[in-house]
Amino acid sequence: MMNYLIGIDLGTSSTKTVLFDEDGNVIASAGKDYPLYTPNNGWAEQKPEDWRDAALETIAKVVKESGVNADDIKGLGISGQMHGLVMLDENGEVIRPSIIWCDQRTEKECEEITEKIGAERLIEITANPALTGFTASKILWVRNNEPENYAKCKHILLPKDYVRYILTGEFATEVSDASGMQLLDVPKRQWSDEVLEKLDIDKSLLAKVYESPEVTGTILPEIAEKTGLSTSTVVVGGAGDNAAAAVGTGVVEDGKAFTTIGTSGVVFAHSSKISIDPKGRVHTFCCAVPGAWHVMGVTQAAGYSLAWYLDNMGVGYKDEAKEKGCGVYDLINADVEKTPIGANRLIYLPYLNGERTPHLDPDCRGVLFGLSSMHTKADIVRAVMEGISYSLTDCKDILSEMGVEVNDMMACGGGAKNGVQRQMMADMFGCDVNTVTATEGPALGVAILAGVGAGIYDSVENACRKMIHKDPAKECKTNLENKAKYDKFHEIYKNLYGCLKEQYKEIAKL
Ligand SMILES: Nc1ncnc2c1ncn2[C@@H]1O[C@H](COP(=O)(O)OP(=O)(O)O)[C@@H](O)[C@H]1O
Ligand SMILES: O=C(CO)[C@@H](O)[C@H](O)COP(=O)(O)O
Structure with missing residues (x-):
């Protein structure tokens, strides 16, 4: 039975x-x-x-x-x-x-x-x-x-x-x-x-x-x-x-990790011993396997960044999808794939709802950096997807810095249903991503x-x-040439928060 x-x-x-x-x-x-x-x-x-x-x-x-x-x-x-x-x-x-x-x-x-x-x-x-x-x-x-x-x-x-x-x-x-x-x-x-x-x-x-x-x-x-x-x-x-x-x-034993893109985004690694980041940038919680813990970094607005973009700026995608009778993410993916890595020098910081990893800052907010008159909605949507993935890469990098072993990366959540997004993460992470x-x-x-x-x-x-x-069939193999390209933009992405930190505090007071 x-x-x-x-x-x-x-x-x-x-x-x-x-x-x-x-x-x-x-x-x-x-x-x-x-x-x-x-x-x-x-x-x-x-x-x-x-x-x-x-x-x-x-x-x-x-x-x-x-x-x-x-x-x-x-x-x-x-x-x-x-x-x-x-x-x-x-x-x-x-x-x-x-x-x-x-x-x-x-x-x-x-x-x-x-x-x-x-x-x-x-x-x-x-x-x-x-x-x-x-x-x-x-x-x-x-x-x-x-x-x-x-x-x-x-x-x-x-x-x-x-x-x-x-x-x-x-x-x-x-x-x-x-x-x-x-x-x-x-x-x-x-x-x-x-x-x-x-x-x-x-x-x-x-x-x-x-x-x-x-x-x-x-x-x-x-x-x-x-x-x-x-x-x-x-x-x-x-x-x-x-x-x-x-x-x-x-992900129920040491060495295993996953990333998820729901409304928030997470990189999570299992740990049979309790391991705490002294700077508090990632969380340590009990996990669902009795007697074990996990460490995880959180991006506050991962899938939410894309959902927010579609509701407020990229409304054209929704209309076009209705007209053509196709999925909105199919249109987005087609645009993302025809745009080069770095979105023609456009960088998105996904801090719509403040941020946890790596900044622990409730006052920071989203940014589109480098906007030019040449940019189209295709560049913006690619920048949004890249920004989400840079943020998850920050989470993964802190786990490595803490010495938490990651040999096997899985993906799940609404955003990870998207093969283009999964491939982006595999390239930025520098490891294969499975589902x-x-x-x-x-x-x-x-x-x-x-x-x-x-x-x-x-x-x-x-x-x-x-x-x-x-x-x-859904395995995404990392491409190290792409990683090298992403790394250059990721460096600028990381520096931007430092440049804006004090201004976020100032605007929050107004
Ligand atoms: N095909 C897709 N491509 C990219 N993002 C997607 C896709 N489908 C759903 N999403 C994103 O996934 C999010 C919802 O994921 P889900 O795991 O259901 O979230 P939650 O658990 O927070 O309700 C949405 O914010 C949306 O932006
Ligand atoms: O705050 C956290 C984890 O600490 C989030 O992961 C929430 O648990 C919401 O998850 P989603 O709705 O994005 O799946």
């Missing part, structure tokens, strides 16, 4: 739900988009109710479309955008929109955290410096600015853990996502009493912490009714989207974890061997 597993990926642009068989084949998939609200420059919010509705709708769709018997769906895993703050009242109702990972409003609260805990001690416990993107500073912001909402708050959850609460009624989280709250003792994999005490956050607000493959509950009867799931399907801890993508691309047949890395990753939790597999590593299939 064949067993089935469901993986849900609660992304920033949409929720993607995939039903796999136990061999990792996609049986059915469904997605649903939702908006991102930017009520102020540097702010970013989403509605948890949109995530709830998208999860329920897409689960119901895949169960129905697959025609699979609900009792054969043995496990479900949820992965999601990290760091977002969901606050619930005593009745489990959402108090305010979620302040999500790319929101930059909490610079003051980060100073408060560093002052109360001490910069060195904070890194010792949470493995990271205070960052605007992380949840702790968002909690303090609500306490400082909306005391009435803070007073009502009885439960603090991460985005995917809110969906778990809807499905199972349980308040639970797991180590990989909890690492991004800045309240977890990352070396010990448990809430830090010291951090909670110093920040005066009541531990009872936080959910119980599990390892990623552990079972956290089963489906509530009313949810089974709505979605077609069975009440016997187990829901495992799951993982933050990047830790989940690691499992979904087989797997299931394009939804995080959804497959948490389905694999669900397979372990449901007892179908005895370890994450063994489940990966069975459920992941590399896609040799």
Whole structure:
């Protein structure tokens, strides 16, 4: 008899739900988009109710479309955008929109955290410096600015853990996502009493912490009714989207790494020993493999740069695609391929939402440097794609500088579906870039974890061997001649931030 597993990926642009068989084949998939609200420059919010509705709708769709018997769906895993703050009242109702990972409003609260805990001690416990993107500073912001909402708050959850609460009624989280709250003792994999005490956050607000493959509950009867799931399907801890993508691309042992282009972009390397960048430019978090960690660099606006360009400057592409009845990315790729490396001396800095790696600067913003009257939309779109890839190369270079071994690079996420973008990364990274047949890395990753939790597999590593299939047709071999060309532009790209750093601070004051 064949067993089935469901993986849900609660992304920033949409929720993607995939039903796999136990061999990792996609049986059915469904997605649903939702908006991102930017009520102020540097702010970013989403509605948890949109995530709830998208999860329920897409689960119901895949169960129905697959025609699979609900009792054969043995496990479900949820992965999601990290760091977002969901606050619930005593009745489990959402108090305010979620302040999500790319929101930059909490610079003051980060100073408060560093002052109360001490910069060195904070890194010792949470493995990271205070960052605007992380949840702790968002909690303090609500306490400082909306005391009435803070007073009502009885439960603090991460985005995917809110969906778990809807499905199972349980308040639970797991180590990989909890690492991004800045309240977890990352070396010990448990809430830090010291951090909670110093920040005066009541531990009872936080959910119980599990390892990623552990079972956290089963489906509530009313949810089974709505979605077609069975009440016997187990829901495992799951993982933050990047830790989940690691499992979904087989990055579960030392030497393995992947890059993802979603709304954000990440270069992630597995590490069986905890390894921390003393300068805090990359994050160290618990990974979804029990007892292991990972190091990752983050580009705040990777896929988002392209999406923003298409919505605001490159609207012509969308119109042309409609007229010709072709895909917008086909038009973009054709333009990118006819433009030389360096986009005719045009460089894009992707700092639309501030930046984490390598600058840790909430005030920096995007730049198109070198604009000339000869440039066309083809040059601009190539510059945007190159800027995203330079930023990911910065992430990879810091991992090398830290001595984190990378022998094998995988790619996943919306942007990595694009062969032109993957080739660009292979050329800039100076290593081959591979991908797997299931394009939804995080959804497959948490389905694999669900397979372990449901007892179908005895370890994450063994489940990966069975459920992941590399896609040799999509391998991108590095071209070192191209790398040499990119390196020259990358050098100028890197210098530009230094030239602008003080001016970013000045304009932020206006
Ligand atoms: N074919 C493509 N080529 C390049 N970029 C793409 C392509 N398809 C999607 N994207 C980018 O991928 C992003 C969405 O990726 P996804 O992994 O779904 O993100 P998220 O998990 O943040 O919702 C979008 O911002 C878009 O710019
Ligand atoms: O903030 C981080 C990781 O630290 C992001 O990776 C978010 O988790 C959002 O992911 P996407 O929606 O871009 O996949």
